[in-house]
Amino acid sequence: MIPVQVVGLGMSPADLTQRAKEIIREAQVLVGGRRLLDYFPEHRSMKIPLGKDPEGTLKQLPALAETKRVVVLASGDPNFYGVGPLVVKVLGAESVVIHPNLTAIQTACARLRMPWQDATVISLHGRSWDPLAAVLGQPGPLLIYTDPAHPPGEIARFLLARGLSQARFCVLEDLGHEAERITWMSLAEAQEREFSPMNLVVVVPEPGEASPRRPQLHLGLPEAALVHQAGLITKAEVRAVVLAKLALGPGQILWDVGAGCGSVGLEASLLIPGGKIFAVERHPERAAQIAANRDHFGVDNLEVVCAPAPECLAPLPDPHRVFVGGGGPEIGAITQEAVRRLGPEGRVVVTAALLETLEAARTALQQAGWEVEVVQLQVSRSHPLAGGTALQALNPVWIVTGFLRGGPAA
Known part of the structure; x- marks a missing residue:
């Protein structure tokens, strides 16, 4: 295989060295974006545009490079936010020669x-x-x-x-x-x-x-830090367990269904860099609270969907993780749609304050053939009483986790 030459054009062909000009002149195949190929209208080589699937296009090059001199054109410097690393990934470092140039x-x-x-x-x-x-x-x-x-x-x-x-x-x-x-x-x-x-x-x-003042988003936000309807917020301690059960990772898509004020989705944003959260809430006033909390903390990877579930889930991209914090009588249908759209490594976590919600979620997961784990969380918080400290219990919450047999267990 003849090594594939990756040539940075700098800002334009005027920035090319004499050696780079010779490499391009002797090319039998030119590969690059249409704008870059248009710099060489008189070149008589085969020209291959790098379109919407550059990796797929580059996979064609090894066969061509068996008998032809192939040159990949890059704007600026190929290795600085450019095509160079992708060419190396597809063809292998030993088959590539990179010629640097000026960056923008x-x-x-x-x-x-x-x-x-x-x-x-x-x-x-x-x-x-x-x-x-x-x-x-x-x-x-x-x-x-x-x-x-x-x-x-x-x-x-x-x-x-x-x-x-x-x-x-x-x-x-x-x-x-x-x-x-x-x-x-x-x-x-x-x-x-x-x-x-x-x-x-x-x-x-x-x-x-230089340091814009913005409230710091962190795990375990106190309820008072978020705009919410009285009582309709996943408590900090429950959030901690939910996020652990979701087992979030970079680049994932999370559906937060019945998002309330968005507390779980907001904290989840810290755990999925490069990912996206869709916070689904049917009540307009609560959806507005999610948007206000998102903007307050400067979260840029959370999108609010104000519509009833499960109907509104159809156009959303397939998730890697699903959290269901609300849904009322539709909890079973929402859980069914979640497991239908999740992949084999997916996880769904449902919180339930009512026995009926617990049973609906368990039934939907079991009928789909998923493993089910149930955790009851009983939280008590300290408060002053008679000159001392006592504990006050919050409502117990069941946390239902579903995953496919052989899938990741927390």
Whole structure:
């Protein structure tokens, strides 16, 4: 197999070294995004666009590279938020040669005369808002790779909602091209403007805004920390056991059905980085409380679904975990839908304060052929009494956990 060459174009072909130009000129197969392939309209090689399934496309290359010189084109530097690691993963390191080039970050900092060794660099390309939320409050400039779902205007709105109203905001458009434009503006101005799809954002917080003040989300939040309807909240001690039984992990999708004020889903967000929570609540006033609590703590991977279950579950993506904290007479149907949509490694956890709810959940799980574990949790909390301390019992709660035989047990 002839080694596959991965060539970084920098900002444009003008940034190519003489050696890189020769490699591209001698290529018999050119692979890359359509924009990159369009740089070489006169090239007479076979051209393969990297579309929505880049990994699938790259898997075709070993056969071609048996007899042909294959070159994969990359924007910027192939190994910096680029295609390089994917090519190595698919083809193997011994079959790949990578040729580096300038990144948009280097070019932007050069244009702005800004040192970048202390900058924080993140990419929102094809990602959620989590990477941006995670770095708010860090000192120094913030350099952001964008995409159509996270354009500069939306980034500005995201920052304004989190108290960074005075930050300096720069959009660098079409770097390395004739239409290159660099604009400093306020966040308020940025949220109202349109920009070239080829852009990079630089955010420089004002010193007083370097650490936006936001309540810290943590496991075991006291009930008073959350907006909720009197009594309709999963108590902190119950939440701790529920989260343990769910056995959450990175990248998972969690349905929180009958979410109430969202207490379980909010704390679960800490345990599934890169994942997503769908908080399902049929009552509009409680759904509004979930949204208020989510925004209060700055949780960006929780979506509120205000609709009755199980009907509203159909369009949701298949879950890895399901928590059912409410559902009334529909608890059996909700549990049935959960087990139907969960994979073989899935888990469903149901809390029940009523014997009827306990029995409906157990029956639905057993009829589906799932293993069932039931834990009764009786919590008592201390309170002052007659100059001393006494314990006051809360209502007992059953925690029902379902998983397939041979699946993961907590």
